[in-house]
Amino acid sequence: MSGETETEMRKCTILSSMIDNRYRAEIPEIVDLVASSCSDRNCFDHLDAAVIPSREAMIEIIDLLRDVLFPGYFGDQTVDRSVLPYHIGNEITILFEKLSKQISNSIIHDCDRYEENCTECLEQGQEETIIFLKKIPEIRSLLASDIIAAYEGDPAAKSHDEIIFSYPGIFAMTVYRSAHELHKQGISIIPRIMTEHAHSVVGIDIHPGARIGKGFFIDHGTGVVIGETCEIGDNVRVYQGVTLGSLSFPKDETGQIIRGQKRHPTIEDDVIIYSNATILGGDTTIGARSVIGGNVWLTKSVPPDTKVIIAEPDLIFKEKH
Amino acid sequence: MSGETETEMRKCTILSSMIDNRYRAEIPEIVDLVASSCSDRNCFDHLDAAVIPSREAMIEIIDLLRDVLFPGYFGDQTVDRSVLPYHIGNEITILFEKLSKQISNSIIHDCDRYEENCTECLEQGQEETIIFLKKIPEIRSLLASDIIAAYEGDPAAKSHDEIIFSYPGIFAMTVYRSAHELHKQGISIIPRIMTEHAHSVVGIDIHPGARIGKGFFIDHGTGVVIGETCEIGDNVRVYQGVTLGSLSFPKDETGQIIRGQKRHPTIEDDVIIYSNATILGGDTTIGARSVIGGNVWLTKSVPPDTKVIIAEPDLIFKEKH
């Protein structure tokens, strides 16, 4: 090994560490800039806040919930009927711990962003968790009706198992139906974190405030938007890209938008809405058993037993040049 | 430190543990409720089942497959050409273990939900895995044609590398082309779990049963739906939101929908379908070299060499009030 190479290597190392030091030396100034700039309307911060509702914790909770709602489907071990109570018992206990912490955090977050040890908030968090956990059989029964609707509504479905294992609409409904119950209990932030997680996973955006009857089937689902004040009856079927949204919304005298009004449509029982149809407005009602065709854009009510299809567009057939 | 504060703190702890016990005491009743309610049509369970096809395992398998299909792109270490056989050897061995387990599970799941030690099922799982692994060069060659099509079809593409590293359509096709081969072998559940994983990651929903020729390019891709019985030729290009779906499907005398018929369109070679176009029906054929414009809604066949564009809508231009 020649001395030259060794010298070169040493030169290289020295050079490299010089570079390193040169740029690294700028870090304190940047830290100062970044930390000090966070003091006005140009920065939203959540400093000194006692609690952080945790998206990661909510995802864990959703996974646990799913395992309780569909026993034996999603765990990493098989579950025998004989040990089911122990299995469920273990999971409900963990759910209680984790969910009551998040609900308490959400209550503390609302009640006063800065008080960490509000005993009442902790108590209320546990109480709300118990109320929620008692609703599991009811949520499960609604989800069973959704699975049956999927099997009856999709010729590509090979089995109920396949639907539970893989259908995005069932995942969205599992999360929505759970989040909706928490929303009804008046818990803030957490229900939306839950449904936005489902939105992120399957591309289906259902606001936790929407009201949806039994036997709801969303096929494919990407791009579906169901707004906060929607009211949907039983046995409704909806395809990808369907929007149930709001028309432009009124503002008060000061120019602030008015929140909390019914802004989204009412869909009665047994309606089918095909892909990319858009139905808007709080006064818009789609009557029972009606069928809304693909790409339809509706801002007016439709009576029951009606088919609404878009007029055939003037397709222009011409030889390509 | 005053004695008062200490007393207060103790009071608080006692209070807090009392609350805790009060709500915690309700857990057994809830467990009983949740476990016992799982015994009718209101609950889908997978209890006493010997096997659980695992989504997590399939995601690991997809990652391994991607590394074998595109050597050196996705691992956490660089791969030299000289050690490639060892690298591939290692990955194929792991793939064989993991994939044959999942395929066997899927076969056992189908053959009889309750028999864990079906030797024939295990054997068949390994045989099907070997058959699949031998198809890797063919799958790789098809994917290479897809990457070339992406580079030729997208002015924003800076390099083949950028396409492989980041394009969602290539990820969807990697998963679909692998799942499709398993689907052709008659493996159930697993292919759909694979494509629904891709659907979740990139918003592109391709049923593993669809047949797609070489050089297929999906740009942007969110919202694309390609149904189970689609037949797509070579060098077809498709943009975001395109649906190749089914019209309403026939039911038998008992009111059950009929499964397994061709319900989705045929797209011939060299066709381009722009964003949010919808083409429906098993008898609908788009002739070779045709171009389907954005937002077009088609339920009828189109001859070769045709441009189909939606008639210009009557846009209403008016001064805003």
Next chain:
Amino acid sequence: MSGETETEMRKCTILSSMIDNRYRAEIPEIVDLVASSCSDRNCFDHLDAAVIPSREAMIEIIDLLRDVLFPGYFGDQTVDRSVLPYHIGNEITILFEKLSKQISNSIIHDCDRYEENCTECLEQGQEETIIFLKKIPEIRSLLASDIIAAYEGDPAAKSHDEIIFSYPGIFAMTVYRSAHELHKQGISIIPRIMTEHAHSVVGIDIHPGARIGKGFFIDHGTGVVIGETCEIGDNVRVYQGVTLGSLSFPKDETGQIIRGQKRHPTIEDDVIIYSNATILGGDTTIGARSVIGGNVWLTKSVPPDTKVIIAEPDLIFKEKH
């Protein structure tokens, strides 16, 4: 325990291991097939490359960046204002290490796929990282304007906190605004990996090259596509499924598509574009304060202060049979 069962079990084990060996024996042949087939246009490989830009590392960097941009919202611990400089200091230091490594890798990847120890590349990577980190206050200020726009534009938004914790549009903009700065610095591959990660998480596809003013709000967002050469003014609002895309693009004499031209529209200040509207072409300009209705398909410019809505389709109301 009868001897018979034992014998049977042994038989079973022997049989099972025979099967195992039979299929396992085929692995070397498959490895050979897979490794040797990777030597032509049928296989894209990244072998012998010194560096691999890492999607996983970029995701970690995005999470760190988000915590620096919104202090106290996303960490797993609460942050007091008094310790903010230490918190930020720690995160900026880690960001410098991780990001400069990725940027250097990207520069090495471009400069010469095979030279690992290019000192200049390492130096340039660190320099570019310092330049980027100094822009954090500016990025944060733009994001604050986006959050305010979301609160003012969405009646369902309950608080700024809810928007930061859960709105997909804010996540997309956080990633885009960071990636755009790296893109402006001429860093390749990494910005696109970043925005494709956001695309995957929230279904919103913004090319890092697009230029977007302050106060930009994307509601719901799934399916939104904003192309590379878009120019968007201040206070623009956009809903799910909106495409700002290109018309068919010109090719040069050799049939290669021409890259780098303005192919995407210009949107002036205070424009609103409703769901699933599509606006195409590099010469298309939407004038200030205009409103583009849902499902509109536009390839022509629109003057300022204009409302463009699709003509009401001839809906066909008929009794269902």
